[in-house]
Amino acid sequence: xxxxxxxxxxxxxxxxxxxxxxxxxxxxxxxxxxxxxxxxxxxxxxxxxxxxxxxxxxxxxxxxxxxxxxxxxxxxxxxxxxxxxxxxxxxxxxxxxxxxxxxxxxxxxxxxxxxxxxxxxxxxxxxxxxxxxxxxxxxxxxxxxxxxxxxxxxxxxxxxxxxxxxxxxxxxxxxxxxxxxxxxxxxxxxxxxxxxxxxxxxxxxxxxxxxxxxxxxxxxxxxxxxxxxxxxxxxxxxxxxxxxxxxxxxxxxxxxxxxxxxxxxxxxxxxxxxxxxxxxxxxxxxxxxxxxxxxxxxxxxxxxxxxxxxxxxxxxxxxxxxxxxxxxxxxxxxxxxxxxxxxxxxxxxxxxxxxxxxxxxxxxxxxxxxxxxxxxxxxxxxxxxxxxxxxxxxxxxxxxxxxxxxxxxxxxxxxxxxxxxxxxxxxxxxxxxxxxxxxxxxxxxxxxxxxxxxxxxxxxxxxxxxxxxxxxxxxxxxxxxxxxxxxxxxxxxxxxxxxxxx
Amino acid sequence: xxxxxxxxxxxxxxxxxxxxxxxxxxxxxxxxxxxxxxxxxxxxxxxxxxxxxxxxxxxxxxxxxxxxxxxxxxxxxxxxxxxxxxxxxxxxxxxxxxxxxxxxxxxxxxxxxxxxxxxxxxxxxxxxxxxxxxxxxxxxxxxxxxxxxxxxxxxxxxxxxxxxxxxxxxxxxxxxxxxxxxxxxxxxxxxxxxxxxxxxxxxxxxxxxxxxxxxxxxxxxxxxxxxxxxxxxxxxxxxxxxxxxxxxxxxxxxxxxxxxxxxxxxxxxxxxxxxxxxxxxxxxxxxxxxxxxxxxxxxxxxxxxxxxxxxxxxxxxxxxxxxxxxxxxxxxxxxxxxxxxxxxxxxxxxxxxxxxxxxxxxxxxxxxxxxxxxxxxxxxxxxxxxxxxxxxxxxxxxxxxxxxxxxxxxxxxxxxxxxxxxxxxxxxxxxxxxxxxxxxxxxxxxxxxxxxxxxxxxxxxxxxxxxxxxxxxxxxxxxxxxx
Numbered sequence: 010x011x012x013x014x015x016x017x018x019x020x021x022x023x024x025x026x027x028x029x030x031x032x033x034x035x036x037x038x039x040x041x042x043x044x045x046x047x048x049x050x051x052x053x054x055x056x057x058x059x060x061x062x063x064x065x066x067x068x069x070x071x072x073x074x075x076x077x078x079x080x081x082x083x084x085x086x087x088x089x090x091x092x093x094x095x096x097x098x099x100x101x102x103x104x105x106x107x108x109x110x111x112x113x114x115x116x117x118x119x120x121x122x123x124x125x126x127x128x129x130x131x132x133x134x135x136x137x138x139x140x141x142x143x144x145x146x147x148x149x150x151x152x153x154x155x156x157x158x159x160x161x162x163x164x165x166x167x168x169x170x171x172x173x174x175x176x177x178x179x180x181x182x183x184x185x186x187x188x189x190x191x192x193x194x195x196x197x198x199x200x201x202x203x204x205x206x207x208x209x210x211x212x213x214x215x216x217x218x219x220x221x222x223x224x225x226x227x228x229x230x231x232x233x234x235x236x237x238x239x240x241x242x243x244x245x246x247x248x249x250x251x252x253x254x255x256x257x258x259x260x261x262x263x264x265x266x267x268x269x270x271x272x273x274x275x276x277x278x279x280x281x282x283x284x285x286x287x288x289x290x291x292x293x294x295x296x297x298x299x300x301x302x303x304x305x306x307x308x309x310x311x312x313x314x315x316x317x318x319x320x321x322x323x324x325x326x327x328x329x330x331x332x333x334x335x336x337x338x339x340x341x342x343x344x345x346x347x348x349x350x351x352x353x354x355x356x357x358x359x360x361x362x363x364x365x366x367x368x369x370x371x372x373x374x375x376x377x378x379x380x381x382x383x384x385x386x387x388x389x390x391x392x393x394x395x396x397x398x399x400x401x402x403x404x405x406x407x408x409x410x411x412x413x414x415x416x417x418x419x420x421x422x423x424x425x426x427x428x429x430x431x432x433x434x435x436x437x438x439x440x441x442x443x444x445x446x447x448x449x450x451x452x453x454x455x456x457x458x459x460x461x462x463x464x465x466x467x468x469x470x471x472x473x474x475x476x477x478x479x480x481x482x483x484x485x486x487x488x489x490x491x492x493x494x495x496x497x498x499x500x501x502x503x504x505x506x507x508x509x510x511x
Numbered sequence: 512x513x514x515x516x517x518x519x520x521x522x523x524x525x526x527x528x529x530x531x532x533x534x535x536x537x538x539x540x541x542x543x544x545x546x547x548x549x550x551x552x553x554x555x556x557x558x559x560x561x562x563x564x565x566x567x568x569x570x571x572x573x574x575x576x577x578x579x580x581x582x583x584x585x586x587x588x589x590x591x592x593x594x595x596x597x598x599x600x601x602x603x604x605x606x607x608x609x610x611x612x613x614x615x616x617x618x619x620x621x622x623x624x625x626x627x628x629x630x631x632x633x634x635x636x637x638x639x640x641x642x643x644x645x646x647x648x649x650x651x652x653x654x655x656x657x658x659x660x661x662x663x664x665x666x667x668x669x670x671x672x673x674x675x676x677x678x679x680x681x682x683x684x685x686x687x688x689x690x691x692x693x694x695x696x697x698x699x700x701x702x703x704x705x706x707x708x709x710x711x712x713x714x715x716x717x718x719x720x721x722x723x724x725x726x727x728x729x730x731x732x733x734x735x736x737x738x739x740x741x742x743x744x745x746x747x748x749x750x751x752x753x754x755x756x757x758x759x760x761x762x763x764x765x766x767x768x769x770x771x772x773x774x775x776x777x778x779x780x781x782x783x784x785x786x787x788x789x790x791x792x793x794x795x796x797x798x799x800x801x802x803x804x805x806x807x808x809x810x811x812x813x814x815x816x817x818x819x820x821x822x823x824x825x826x827x828x829x830x831x832x833x834x835x836x837x838x839x840x841x842x843x844x845x846x847x848x849x850x851x852x853x854x855x856x857x858x859x860x861x862x863x864x865x866x867x868x869x870x871x872x873x874x875x876x877x878x879x880x881x882x883x884x885x886x887x888x889x890x891x892x893x894x895x896x897x898x899x900x901x902x903x904x905x906x907x908x909x910x911x912x913x914x915x916x917x918x919x920x921x922x923x924x925x926x927x928x929x930x931x932x933x934x935x936x937x938x939x940x941x942x943x944x945x946x947x948x949x950x951x952x953x954x955x956x957x958x959x960x961x962x963x964x965x966x967x968x969x970x971x972x973x974x975x976x977x978x979x980x981x982x983x984x985x986x987x988x989x990x991x992x993x994x
Contacts (some may be wrong), residue, residue: 078982078985079977079981144897144898147897177894179924181926188911189918192910192913192914214967
């Protein structure tokens, strides 16, 4: 069993272990969960030494026969993009679990679902067989449904079922698209192997069927990202989810969509994607501007962060659409690779930054004030110096302040996209301005100005909260100042994907 | 007729013998012994099961099925597969009945005998390959089913179920008998094989004949527009019996339908793929839309079973596709365990909360983690969420539809699956999201607990490790006579 499979199945082992712990022993449940989460994180780090940085293709492939009658196998592997995403997933799971020590209600179920969710997320990033990918993709739905539905806010039931229904629509569209790919392979070479399908491109030049399959994948990933106009589940799910659920939802689950676009849609349907890139571009730009404007109008901080996600994921989609537009245009290959570098880096940056922002909102809401209205505060920095510093750093990172992680990602996206799609990119720059405006305005309303006397006696960040937040703040700064190692890894995938766009 | 051919009906003989012997034993069983006959019936199904497996080996060794008794009876792997399904369903239903009927009716022991007799009819249905035989087999199953549906004499709803089932069944069987007589009139033959050879180019009359036949079979599988009986019968019949109806006669109905369509009705004679595709889309949509409004778990599962008949009909529309054939067989297996599991939970829950209303399942997860988790698994399997048996079956059916060129039908089925999520999750929501009124652990009788585990493990196993099931089903599929 390779290190990839160990990383993938460790959390599952944790789920099994939890089943045997009596549910009133919350302490033991939390400890066992944490042990498995840390082991999984360490295992994911152990992938790095075996990773060959001179190869761009997917490597460390492990495969085993699973349902040979119909060409389905267990097949996993990593490249630069999935490696970084997996490590981000395992890290954020730990931080979310640290934050979740405060959860007192139905602790065993909570922790069990969290580990199950981790299996689904890691599996989706590692899977190299469409059937396997589909199973992991879906496996994330059920735990998230419960996390929102059981431990969520006042409208949790509505938000949970809405999330489930939306995502299932997309999933089933993708399932049909996968089957279209499968049945258009030559009868003796039918397989669900992602690499073989990428190589053979069974639907190249197939007109309507290819378009349908492309839109099938598109629907699935666009709902997940979420792109305008498929985003309406997101504010509900994010606002109602418990803090750790919002963190995972924003940081990891949304990335499944953009990951899918880069891993599957671009290499398998480059011609279709190029043909429909204008539509995707327009939707991405609308998402950027609309997301930012709506975020600005929010007075609920959690909703504000949720809509800022629509905006940030819009940048990623803009870069992907730009790369798609570079199909068969070798002179734009460098720009496309830069855009994809930015896209992937922004997936990571958004994970770290927005993950932190949801924790920050949670810190003030869950245990202290039970309100998160932007106008209910004021001068909070003076009362809570540590909290204020952390929150303001994260918000600056989110608005794209140079020296922090978000800036590097957005910069690369804009540089790369501008060379390919100048006009849409210029419009998208408007989003940056609005984004900066509402975060600054939020900082001003919440942290500066006269203190609200109601909150004068609030305690500052506890050690538990600090443990959950500090690593993220550290990452924002480290990769904001010195992003090279990260970009070097990501670049492998970007160049590889761009080389397939012909 | 060759006397040696009798060995091909050994399962039927054994089952009839067990049932008749138990009938006599029952006479001498004291009234207050409520368990003896049920236990003996379970034990009696073991040799029946074994004899089917033996025949399966024989058929495999022969490399093809056999037709015996002047083509009235076909024993091929396909038939044997459906016989296995029928016996497993019967055994499961007897198991979950053991704790259900005592206290509800003074005539506990006769129930098990009625289940055995119904199963006998199901075995006949799986093999029937001649018009008279088909009619007799279906009538046999129907008559015992009417009795079972109305079994709780003092319960008004059970009475209603029995009468409705009877009236509806009688009408549709009448129509079917007329259709069969037309088929005989056109071809002068009653054997499906001869009809297939003589139906030729068909024409309007053969279309009418096939359509009328579909009425009777459509009633058995609860296909729209012959489905209206299902909700009331499902609600009124004793719950284990409802569970039986939802899998046993339904699977056998599909077996006959497949056999008729593949052997007796050439596509050139009657263009049934398009008709069945339309009926499939209609059936799943109607089932799902009505299921959305149900509060009662049995009514919900009734409409859900209509919807699932729609999914399975999808395979019939594209029967030449190997994917569709395998898909149908896998789906039947997946549906068998999933649905029986769901009904087991329904029995367990109603024994504790004294209600079949889904909102009364509130907080069940706090009262029994295993039961709630298993029910969640069954609901997800019925929706088709991986990694469950239901997903794998649906995956196969979707693949079959696409393979057969019916992409639109697969899309309709996909949309229907999303709709169905809403009401299946309604059960999960009640169990996990709604607060419990009382926190006492559920009382879980042993029979129900065994049933729950069997169904749960099977539902998960078919979803996670489907390869052995696929191999088994593939071998059954390849050995359909005339395939």
